[in-house]
Each structure stands twice: as C-alpha cells, then as structure tokens.
Amino acid sequence: MTEYDVVRVFCAPNGGYGNELGVVREGSVMPERSERQAFAAKLGFSETVFVDDPERGIIDIYTPTLRLPFAGHPCVGTAWLLDVPELVTQAGLVGARLDGEFSWIEARAEWVPERTLRRYGSAAEVDALEVPPPGEWIYAWAWEDEAAGRVRARAFPGRDDGIAEDEATGAAALLLTDQLGRALNITQGKGSQILTAPQPMGWVEVGGRVFLER
Incomplete structure (x- = not known):
C-alpha cells in the first residue's frame, strides 16, 4: 500500500x-x-x-x-x-x-477553475440550502457581518464523485476575496475557518489552521 x-x-x-x-x-x-x-x-x-x-x-x-x-x-x-x-x-x-x-x-484568482459565486441574503439561507444535483460548481455565501468581513459559505462541487459538499475550499474563498476586494473571515461547511486578504498586483493570501490527522 x-x-x-x-x-x-x-x-x-x-x-x-x-x-x-x-x-x-x-x-x-x-x-x-x-x-x-x-x-x-x-x-x-x-x-x-x-x-x-x-x-x-x-x-x-x-x-x-x-x-x-x-x-x-x-x-x-x-x-x-x-x-x-x-x-x-x-x-x-x-x-x-x-x-x-x-x-x-x-495565489491568483485566474488560477481558480470555474466557480459560480452565489450570494444569499442571510447566513440562515445558506445554512438551509439543500445539496443541488450535479452540474455547476457553486459557492453559496452570505454576509454574517459585512462591516467585520465575516462570511458564511458552503461549497457544492457539482461533481458526481461522492463529494456532494466540500467542507472548506480555499480556491473559492480566494475567488470571492478577489471579487469583493477585501479581507474575509469565512465560516464554511460545518464549522471550518478560512482567512483571506487581497495583496498588491492581483495576488490573494488564503490561510487557516492545519492539523496532522495521521
């Protein structure tokens, strides 16, 4: 093995x-x-x-x-x-x-494969979403606190490979940061945390905690 x-x-x-x-x-x-x-x-x-x-x-x-x-x-x-x-x-x-x-x-937003960034009116709406059928790659998001840059998000890859919802997706967070042009503190999936910050010349930083499972 x-x-x-x-x-x-x-x-x-x-x-x-x-x-x-x-x-x-x-x-x-x-x-x-x-x-x-x-x-x-x-x-x-x-x-x-x-x-x-x-x-x-x-x-x-x-x-x-x-x-x-x-x-x-x-x-x-x-x-x-x-x-x-x-x-x-x-x-x-x-x-x-x-x-x-x-x-x-x-990294750069143009490196990210195609994603649909779909904004909702509230975090509760994002929480209530059903997993859509396979098709387009959807990043569903809403402001939890716009002034503080806090976002609630869920990711639906739209692939028929057993991954109906992605718990935490840095590339989609990068794309959203580039679109909004501001630093974000994203809670995605069941409770994962993604931090982002736009940088000069079209670059975006994406960060988070990493733990070795095995």
Missing part, C-alpha cells in the same frame, strides 16, 4: 472540522497520471496531492475524478506539511508562509 499522510486544513479554533487532504510525499512511487488518478479516487478525499520534489515544493493535485492545476486547501495543507516557502503547481508558483497558528499561501 502506498504511504500517505492525512491532514485537516482550515480547522476551527478548537481544532475541529477542516477539510481532509491526502498527501503522498513520495510521488515517484506513482509517476503515471492514470495511477495517481486511480489512487485519488480510491482514497476518496476531495483532493489528494502527490509530491514530486519535497525540497522545491513541486506538487500534483487530483480530485477523485480529475487533475487540478491549482487548489486552495491542498496547497495550504501541503505547504504546512513540507514546511517550504513556496509550491510549484501546474498553474504557477504559490508563495507560502507560517504565521503563528495559521498556514498561508499566496
């Missing part, structure tokens, strides 16, 4: 919640894309990362059904696990840093 780590990314202040991520540190044991895709499907996490060079931070990201050029929670979790200053993804170079209890990455 191929060895892999499991981390939870964007955890709540008490260490709960967060989105599980599988990380295969020795990506060389599974070099073919078809092998990696099959293994990601077998694990069943929303994303699985294969590390091709741990020192340079070269990574390859997969959902259970497709390869991604960039994804938020895989980059945050892998940067924390490898303790590197940057990651090399198919989309581009992702900056990384640790700041106390938070692990941060810096």
Whole structure:
C-alpha cells in the first residue's frame, strides 16, 4: 500500500472540522497520471496531492475524478506539511508562509477553475440550502457581518464523485476575496475557518489552521 499522510486544513479554533487532504510525499512511487488518478479516487478525499520534489515544493493535485492545476486547501495543507516557502503547481508558483497558528499561501484568482459565486441574503439561507444535483460548481455565501468581513459559505462541487459538499475550499474563498476586494473571515461547511486578504498586483493570501490527522 502506498504511504500517505492525512491532514485537516482550515480547522476551527478548537481544532475541529477542516477539510481532509491526502498527501503522498513520495510521488515517484506513482509517476503515471492514470495511477495517481486511480489512487485519488480510491482514497476518496476531495483532493489528494502527490509530491514530486519535497525540497522545491513541486506538487500534483487530483480530485477523485480529475487533475487540478491549482487548489486552495491542498496547497495550504501541503505547504504546512513540507514546511517550504513556496509550491510549484501546474498553474504557477504559490508563495507560502507560517504565521503563528495559521498556514498561508499566496495565489491568483485566474488560477481558480470555474466557480459560480452565489450570494444569499442571510447566513440562515445558506445554512438551509439543500445539496443541488450535479452540474455547476457553486459557492453559496452570505454576509454574517459585512462591516467585520465575516462570511458564511458552503461549497457544492457539482461533481458526481461522492463529494456532494466540500467542507472548506480555499480556491473559492480566494475567488470571492478577489471579487469583493477585501479581507474575509469565512465560516464554511460545518464549522471550518478560512482567512483571506487581497495583496498588491492581483495576488490573494488564503490561510487557516492545519492539523496532522495521521
């Protein structure tokens, strides 16, 4: 059996919640894309990362059904696990840093695969949503406290791969931050926390707590 780590990314202040991520540190044991895709499907996490060079931070990201050029929670979790200053993804170079209890990455909105950002009138409306049928990738959100930048969100990938709702999605949070042009404190899913902040020249920082599960 191929060895892999499991981390939870964007955890709540008490260490709960967060989105599980599988990380295969020795990506060389599974070099073919078809092998990696099959293994990601077998694990069943929303994303699985294969590390091709741990020192340079070269990574390859997969959902259970497709390869991604960039994804938020895989980059945050892998940067924390490898303790590197940057990651090399198919989309581009992702900056990384640790700041106390938070692990941060810096990336660009144009790297994010297509998402529909759907605003609702209240957090209660977001909480009451039923999971939509497979189709478009929907990030449902509402202000909890607009003045404070506090957002309630849920993510529905719209894929028929067993992931009906994503607990915490850094890429969608990045896209929303870029659209709104302000720092956000997002509560997503059942209780995960995502922090964001726009940066100069079109960059956005996304951060959260990461815990090693096994």
